[in-house]
Structures are given as C-alpha cells and as structure tokens.
Amino acid sequence: MVSSSSESTAMVANGRVKIWYRFVPREGWPQFDQEGVWATPLGGDLAQVDNVPFFVDGAAEGDIVRFTMDAEGVRWVKDRVEWSGRCTILVLPVRGGPKATAKEVHEVFAPLGIGAEAYSAEFPLVALSVPPDADVRATKALLNRGVEAGWWFYQEACVGDAWCTA
Template sequence: MKLPEHARSKSDKPLEVVRFSIRQDEDGWPPVSVEALWAESRGLDRLSIVSVPFFVAGVAPGDVVLTVWHEGERWASTVDLRGGHSVIRVGTFPEERGETWAVDKLNEFENMGLTCESSGPPFWLVAVDIPAGADIASIKRHLESGEKVGLWEYEEACVGGEWQDA
C-alpha cells in the first residue's frame, strides 16, 4: 500500500495499516468490502487515522480507532475519539471524465487549503479531508454549485456538527 505524500506521522512514529470492514449495499456499492488506511499508534490497540478514506463511512483523518488483531492484520473495531475533521467524496461518471478531471479536482480542492486523494480508475473518486476550522460554508457552496451544474456528485462520508450547521 503506497503512502500518500500528506499522510505522514506528526510525531515520527512509524505508520501502520488498519483495515476496515465495509458493508456493501444491494447494488454492490461501495465496490470493496475492505479498505486499508494508514494510521499512527496512540498506545495499546489505538490508532489515529492519517490517510483520507475513499469508502469507509464515519471515519476521518485524526479520528482514533480501537483495533483488534485478526490473522496477523490489524482491524478497526470502533471510533474511540473524533479528530474534528470531515470527509466528503466527490465523484463523476468515469466514462464522461477521467484522470484529467480527477487531477483538476484535486488541485481545485487543494487550492482551497484541503487535503485530497484520488482513487484512480475505474471510479475516479476524490476524497476530500476538511479540517476543523475550515470555511465549511464556502466549501459546501462550492460542492453544491458543482453538483447543481453537473460537474460532479458528492456525498458526506463523515461530517460533524460544524458541517451540518453551515
């Protein structure tokens, strides 16, 4: 698993991989049943998420999760502490747009001071990490206006009260 450039330990601790089980809906979405994220140790069986999830719902960078070991792999069991970030997924239909679109969206959101990752083919999702204190109202307006004119669709993967109040 390749470590994204922004997913670095803030304390020089080695990063670990934690896996999340994902429930798929009747249409098979999301297209994976497991997602692995980078995380930093916070002590016995606790990890702080550092990468932006594409498919896991209810988890954001900075969240601390409790983990269990199963067959030599670390699995998240529950969120123990919220880190104050939100995650939004932005996507389009891959046959209409592709890599250029995803790179443009990454740049667009990063120019707003946000951290993003692109899933690449075949889905071309952009996972957007929105830190606490960001201009949520402006970000939300931007997302809604792009959706209204058909540039993308977005979903709230993990949002808190700050997002809901904007």
C-alpha cells in the same frame, strides 16, 4: 486501499501500520466490504488514521481508533475513540465533464485548505479531507455549484454539527 481478505496482510512501513475497516458497501458504489488505511500506532490497541478513507462511513483522516489483531496479525478497526473533527466528503467527477480528473477536483478545493486523495485513474473518486477550521459554507457552496454545473456528484461520508448547520 481496498482489498480482498486474501490480500489483507499486516503491513508496516515507515513506522506506520495498515489498519482495516469492515463495513456495509454503499449502494451504487464498488461493492467492497473492507478498506485498509495507513495509521500511526499510538500504543496498545490505538492508532491514528493517516489518510482519508474512501468507502467507510463515519471515518476521517486523523481519527483515533481502537483495533483488534487477528491470528494473521491483521489489525481490524473496532471503534473510533476520538473524532479528528475533519469531514470526509466523497466526490465523483462526471466522466467527460470539465472537472473529470481527480487532479482537477483537488485543484478546485485546494485554495480552501482542503486535502484530497484520489482512488485511481480508472475510478477517479476523490476523498476530500475538510479540516475543522475550513470555511464550511464556502466548501458546501462549491460542492453544490459543481453538482449544478455538471462537474461531479458528492456524498457526505463523515460530517459533524458544524457541517450540518452551515
């Protein structure tokens, strides 16, 4: 979820809290400079990220982060305490292409055990959450095959050594 500061409220739902990242926008992407994600409080100033970030580099589902709370009660991520081992890959389908919807993109990667979240119907960006035990070579091959076939473009938003060496 992306929002302006005026919409940044300290939200709580089902025991989860909204935490917010500040970041430098990527060139060519929507020019947001903050993103809110759901997280499970772990006590004190720690929380575990519950969904896949769309616009934050170096962040993944399952990460444990430290946050600070401002005067309005908004939780701002200060740093990552522990990486979940998950990779975050952003996939933008080619408009009018054979895999032009977020659902179609997710259906391609689901057999590999990869989760996905869609940004919106108007901007069908898909954030893939690649678990640490996923077949990274097959995932990368599928991503590259999709680029070659004109299905999508992708960016690596959060990857580790296993991804880089595969």
